Amino acid sequence: MTEYYIKVGIKTDGIPILKRHKDYTLVSNMLIGDGFHWQRVISAHLPGEVSLYNSSDHYRKADSDPTETDQHIMLINRLPLESYLECVVGSEMNPSAPIEFLKAHAVISRSWALGKVLGAHSCDCEGYKNTSDCLIGWDDTAGHHGFDVCSDDHCQRYQGVQPIAPIALQAIRDTVGEVLTTPDGSLVDARFSKCCGGRTEVFSTCWQSRSVNCLESFDDPWCDLSGLSADRRHQLLSSILKDYDLITEGYGYRWQTEIPKTTVKENLFQRFGRDIGEILSLEPLHRGPSGRIDLLRIHGTNDTLDLGKELWIRRLLSPSHLYSSAFDIEDLGVSFRLTGRGWGHGVGLCQIGAANMALHGYDYRNILSFYYPGAAITSI
Ligand SMILES: [Zn+2]
Ligand SMILES: [Zn+2]
Incomplete structure (x- = not known):
């Protein structure tokens, strides 16, 4: 060898x-x-x-x-x-x-x-x-x-x-x-x-x-652990994940989070160097077969920007990285509610x-x- x-x-x-x-x-x-x-x-x-x-x-x-x-x-x-x-x-x-x-x-x-x-x-x-x-x-x-x-x-x-x-x-x-x-x-x-x-x-x-x-x-079907008791699920996850992965709530199979529109604006500028004014809405333009968005249109008061692929979308919509880009968007006025599935690409x-x-x-x-x-x- x-x-x-x-x-x-x-x-x-x-x-x-x-x-x-x-x-x-x-x-x-x-x-x-x-x-x-x-x-x-x-x-x-x-x-x-x-x-x-x-x-x-x-x-x-x-x-x-x-x-x-x-x-x-x-x-x-x-x-x-x-x-x-x-x-x-x-x-x-x-x-x-x-x-x-x-x-x-x-x-x-x-x-x-x-x-x-x-x-x-x-x-x-x-x-x-x-x-x-x-x-x-x-x-x-x-x-x-x-x-x-x-x-x-x-x-x-x-x-x-x-x-x-x-x-x-x-x-x-x-x-x-x-x-x-x-x-x-x-x-x-x-x-x-x-x-x-x-x-x-x-x-x-x-x-x-x-x-x-x-x-x-x-x-x-294997990553759906909903049939397991909370104890059994925790036991399974703690045998797989490091302690610092376990601190996140759940295990990413299904999740929900909110992000203020002002944070989206800040992230867009700080991480991607773009300023399109105040953020108005998010529009998924394309998804992969698992539902992961790989092209997202961001509507701002001054301009629109199409952002891809999945990791960069995750980086835009979270303090660090969003669980995944497979999410649905609800406009709550000052923020977006994201309801998603999966952890990683x-x-x-x-x-x-x-x-x-x-x-x-x-x-x-x-x-x-x-x-x-x-x-x-x-x-x-
Ligand atoms: Zn899976
Ligand atoms: Zn590397």
């Missing part, structure tokens, strides 16, 4: 504070959850090589992601892909999660990360639009230069060795070298999100406008649904063939 290495861009809160040890580097001010409601600074033990990142060494394309997702990247951590995966499975999930779920996660995390290392998946900015009446874009790794993936939710949560629970190590080792491949033998661009909301979404609602093998929209594996499948006795192969129709598990 070829040993692959991955370069991870590490975010820190200001100047990096490092202490080198024999087997790892201790970073005392690693920034996690950048821009999300649970953003915090942690100490992390990073295996492999750690070096300072100098963004000016790296050529940035003129049309690259205008949201500059790598602005807090201060360090580069180069390490073997399998070691990286051990940390990711430990960081993304609670180690008390069902083992078959962790194994499914190990395979998709490996497929996705290897795709980045090999440059197998297009992550260009083609389709970005930035005109006076239209702003369309998404966050992908096109904005990352000089490293393969960042350490945050934007790519996959990587928080070093923490220490890693034996069950997460077992999930990696039981599936070592296994990736998901499409019928034509290429790597699946194995996306995943917290909760699809009852129907999965297609790639083009969130990223480039093209269809991607094995990422389809279909009904997912909804493409590929639904983490809450997959964990529930594992609790019902399905193994990781069943889980992967459900969420990535047509994909095969292949050893590299």
